[in-house]
Amino acid sequence: MKVLEKICIKSIICIGIIICLVCMKQGDYLKKEQKVITIGYQIPTSVTWGATIMKRKYLVEKELEKEGFKNYKVEWKSTQSGSPLVNLMKSGKLDIAFLGDMPAIIALSKSQKTKSYDPKLIGIDGFGKNGVGQCIVVRKKDKINSVKQLGNKRVATSFGSSADRLLREAFTFSKIKHKKPIEYMDLNVAKLSLDKGNVDAISVWAPYTVLTASREYKDIFDGKKTKRNYISLVVANKSTLQNYRVLNAVKKALMRSHKIINKKKSNAIKCSAYETGFNRKIVNKVFKIISYKSIKPEDYINTIKSDFMFINRTKLVKQNYTWEEFKNEKIIF
Incomplete structure (x- = not known):
């Protein structure tokens, strides 16, 4: 009996060790499998402030879960201007960026394109009319x-x-x-x-x-x-563009952020004030100036074309695109 007891105890210990090792391995596997999506926006650029609502309300995470992605982590990066965000995208450290229209179009020019950097426009955030x-x-x-x-x-x-x-x-x-x-x-x-x-x-x-x-x-x-509109363009890097469901989650989160700004304004003001550091009175005044309505293509295409032509005319960068080539290749929403 004592021999059998010893064998049973040893067997139980061995099984316990095996279970622990399996759990540890599974934990390591899950950690390795966890994917990170990085999103950037500009603190002092109010047309990108839909991103502040998305961040504060965890809207991207919620939409990713609906798409079946439970092992995604969203990291946010904020900068004072668009250039650092573009540089982060070029180095592969940023998946999606909320940029002003002019910096976005410069970032999308063919002269900036590399094997790993070939972003496209996937959405619109804020809209400043006329x-x-x-x-x-x-x-x-x-x-x-x-x-x-x-x-x-x-x-x-x-x-x-x-x-x-x-x-x-x-x-x-x-x-x-x-x-x-x-x-x-x-x-x-x-x-x-x-x-x-x-x-x-x-x-x-x-x-x-x-x-x-x-x-x-x-x-x-x-x-x-000038009677000229200006907007925020949401730009996705090449690697992110390959996953339609992730893009779809981000787009839905963006639309939800706009609904919050328009229907729950006091809540939106609180979120943006917290994320940007500007006081609520300033944010409230900005929300009266800038429109957040997930606007349709016909509402923005002329604005993008106007910026594109201006950049070509002033030679801020070499576009190496005609307008039709740019529109067909770079705008996917």
């Missing part, structure tokens, strides 16, 4: 009253952005030739430079148009004069 929420700002104490006075002044904005385009169009509209190179920097740095008198004017978009609406500043050129 230039509302964009302007060129100066300090009141500097006594600059019009764009015509900027001919020999220092002006700053973010490179290849809708505000960059606004600045160039303002010079054309005012029939002046700007004699100094435009100083390119992130808008938070540009505002600090204006505060310190290191630049004389800055070209900005919301929320900076809200931040500078005070006694210290004034705008000398309103974006409404």
Whole structure:
């Protein structure tokens, strides 16, 4: 009996060890199998703020679960401008980016394309109609009253952005030739430079148009004069484009974020204020300027075409596409 007991005990111990090893292996397998999707947006670019609702409400995770993906982790990256997000995509460290229309089109140009980097447009986030929420700002104490006075002044904005385009169009509209190179920097740095008198004017978009609406500043050129729309384009990297169900989950999450902004505004304001660091009053004003309605193709295609033609005309980058080639190859939604 004692011999049998010893054999049974040893057998039980062996079985226990085997079970533990199997569980450990299974755990390692699950860890290896867990996939990460990385999404980036721009903190000071309000047309990308649908992403803040998606992040705060875990909307992408919820939609992925509905698609049958329970082992996905969503990581978010926020930057001050679009260029760092594009660089992250190029290095394979970012799957999806919420970009302004101009940086997105630059990022999609054929000259940027590589074997591993060939992104496409998959959606629209925010929409600024007829230039509302964009302007060129100066300090009141500097006594600059019009764009015509900027001919020999220092002006700053973010490179290849809708505000960059606004600045160039303002010079054309005012029939002046700007004699100094435009100083390119992130808008938070540009505002600090204006505060310190290191630049004389800055070209900005919301929320900076809200931040500078005070006694210290004034705008000398309103974006409404251009009657030009600007939007946020959602761009997916090559590897992500191969998984339709993941893309579908992201698109559905984006639409849900827009519903929250439009139907549960106070909740949306709270989420965006938390994620961006801007106070709720500023976010509330921005949500009155920018539209989040998951707009249809016919509502945005002319805006994208206008930006595409502007980039070609000003030679900001080499597109190496005709408009028809760009539209057919790069727009998939």
